[in-house]
Amino acid sequence: MHLAHWNIIDRSIVYSDHQLDIKMKIEEKCINTIRCLAIDAVEKANSGHPGTPMALAPAAYALWMKHMRYNPSNPNWINRDRFVLSNGHASMLQYAILHLVGYKISLDDIKNFRQWGSNTPGHPEYRLTPGIETTTGPLGQGLMNAVGMAIAEAHLAAIFNTGTYNIIDHNTYVFCSDGDFMEGASNEAASIAGHFGLGKLIVLYDDNHITIEGNTSLTYSDEVSKRFEAYHWHVQNLGDKGNDIKAISEAFSNAEKVSDKPSLIILRTHIGYGSTNKQDTSEAHGSPLGVDEVKLTKENYGWPADKFFWVPDEVKSHMNQAIEKGKMLEEKWQKKFGDYKIKFPDLAKQLNASLHQDLPAGWDNKIPVYQPSDGPKATREISAGVINAVTLSLPWLMGGSADLEPSTKTLIKSSGYFEKGKYGNRNMDWGIREHVMCAASSGMSLHGGIRPYAATFFIFTDYARPAIRLACIMQLPVIYGITAKNIVDTANKMLSSRH
């Protein structure tokens, strides 16, 4: 198999490896390490998804080595860039990258991919693995979570940044697949992100033309650029440049410069890239390549076929630079935050309170008290009283409804609606989009600094069920306000219409 056609990494500069004389530019060597870790891990587990890590390794390399700001030694640094793998089945891509840039994921962890009790399960799981920002797998969820993260960033930035001291100032990056974009969830996420103009949300769309049943042409032909432009996104279509880290990096740079619109980067890739018999087929999606095919593929990469889970020293030292770089990034931020504490002590105190969400003394002083003699009162009316009492002393509490506020009674009266240019406001109107309401509320919670609530009628929680399930699995403290207004109305009607 001749890969030259679209393997357009510049090979003019050849690096050598002292263990093995692999003549390959360091970037390509890193990328092939990612690919082969994914291939080997899936092969050893005899289960998993090798094809997408093989295709997206260059994009992941470009993003993590040239763009993202993070500190592998402190995965919880509040101002880190977020990364969400919405196509969570490609988990080995993320585990390989996290391992190589120095997060606490060992090579043994990689070897235990998909094993019971390991920290490298089949799909990324929040709380289990350092560097995993959210649990993904069910398609569309990661993208919606990321919208919430970008909302949280915009909200906190509006409140805490002073111009000179931009304490909250980071991007949220997402990798998405055809599946994410076929799910209805992508409409809700993209529509509201575009409407809010979330400029720090940057999505790379892995356009690989392959689904489980075959070519996407069986069922899918959206003009994705046009669709996202209609949602007011900034769109770049890179075409068939899945291996061109320079082009990919430029696209990320362009996206980072756009501050008033979320960005979409469309990248045509080849699932199972480099596999002689399985590239561009659905066979590369969700099954191990098989011993013979692994050998052929590694040969195509110019990789030693008899090495497994191999990380060349040069790759390790090159990618481990992220550790020092990350420490410096956070130190620089900590220094800035130290100065900020001095110059803006009230804001700094409020930010810390928002991050830790300790309840201040007297936070519940103003909660209204009801007596039986007050007569009957709808629980949503009582809830409204409580929300408006506690939000006065808990500035990190915010949320809203899926266009039902007059019924759910969830408005914070002391604030306005979160809108483009009014990111400091605390009321969310999600529109008639229950699914993104719940999933993005999870993203806001995952981001930190916010305790979100989301409200709708009980029956409409059905629309958000996958997101609510994931919030439960992640043990997120999202507050759901469920109004059973229609049930009560119907019951009243039944009673009143009796003879």
Added chain:
Amino acid sequence: MHLAHWNIIDRSIVYSDHQLDIKMKIEEKCINTIRCLAIDAVEKANSGHPGTPMALAPAAYALWMKHMRYNPSNPNWINRDRFVLSNGHASMLQYAILHLVGYKISLDDIKNFRQWGSNTPGHPEYRLTPGIETTTGPLGQGLMNAVGMAIAEAHLAAIFNTGTYNIIDHNTYVFCSDGDFMEGASNEAASIAGHFGLGKLIVLYDDNHITIEGNTSLTYSDEVSKRFEAYHWHVQNLGDKGNDIKAISEAFSNAEKVSDKPSLIILRTHIGYGSTNKQDTSEAHGSPLGVDEVKLTKENYGWPADKFFWVPDEVKSHMNQAIEKGKMLEEKWQKKFGDYKIKFPDLAKQLNASLHQDLPAGWDNKIPVYQPSDGPKATREISAGVINAVTLSLPWLMGGSADLEPSTKTLIKSSGYFEKGKYGNRNMDWGIREHVMCAASSGMSLHGGIRPYAATFFIFTDYARPAIRLACIMQLPVIYGITAKNIVDTANKMLSSRH
């Protein structure tokens, strides 16, 4: 209030009414009757949604009086045009129209709107009310059902039409709202309808700028034309012509001529049209106008404010023409079908079998029989055997999965995939769109002539829960194939990884 600005119905021809001297063109008189029936019914029930019926009455009049082919005396005529009110909260629009064109909905039924036990509930309910094709209310569902109806039409047409005898040849019309288009469901429905090129699906989008929490600009700014063009729809944007039945009718005519793409007609309307104080406000959405406002509104229409549930004789006789017209339409079709039975007896027999779905003798002869001695076998493998045995003798059984066929094992091996230009095929690949899979399968069942099945992994049914719930409420015989592959895999893995 001066309505001349956009009440652009031509008043040059004035009709008179012998009961009351209302000088008004007959079309406008019919439209105001629809409006006032909706207003009065909501007022009497003290509950409901008057604003949208007031806004969409002209469009509904144009569609039902100038375009749709139906027979009020036989709501089940198989070749009728289908109408789906996806914004089901505007139910009074549909009840008023159905009453006026002669379906078995009496004026007393209208007066019993939203009363316990009536056939005019708050949202349209299938099986309860003649002429209601599907239960709507939860937004997005009707649109997805309609996609299934259009699929069913295309499939049956491909099998049974002979060119000279187009036995199945009808349109599926939908009214949609902002809410339908904000829901993720609209992405799944529009994407797959555009991909399949369902030319007989015609959707009117009621673009009224208002949601419950206020103006749609709070949360929604999609460029809808562009978005639907990106899904390969034929799009017409009529602008502010909600009262221009000529323009609306022309748009329907244009849409009917497009055979290879679904059509979207964007109509800017004014919710609560004609109400002095509530037009263009969310107050007109979901509450009665109130006695004083009803009076003002009727005066604005040039309507007697002291008349309630008033249907002028002239309106009744004009709109009742639909009864005779409908009888003639069906009679003509029955005659054609009579000739068809003679010329194509096998096809006619098969069509009847598909419509009645009686099981032919020996339909289950080829179902494989397993013995305990055969050893363990996955239920989905057994299911595959059954599907492929019974589909040989049951040509009306069709369906598929949301891109999981290799796991759900639901392929009918004797047929290909349903695709644009291959509508006779029986395998559906819905893409990674569980919600429209289930809701459109409901639509296929509602259409008649097909017994659909839909398959996915158990956990992904969460994505389709609102559609499955409605299918249950409607008692639709849709077959769900739920694969618990992942559960089994995980259990096996847990067992195998034990020491």
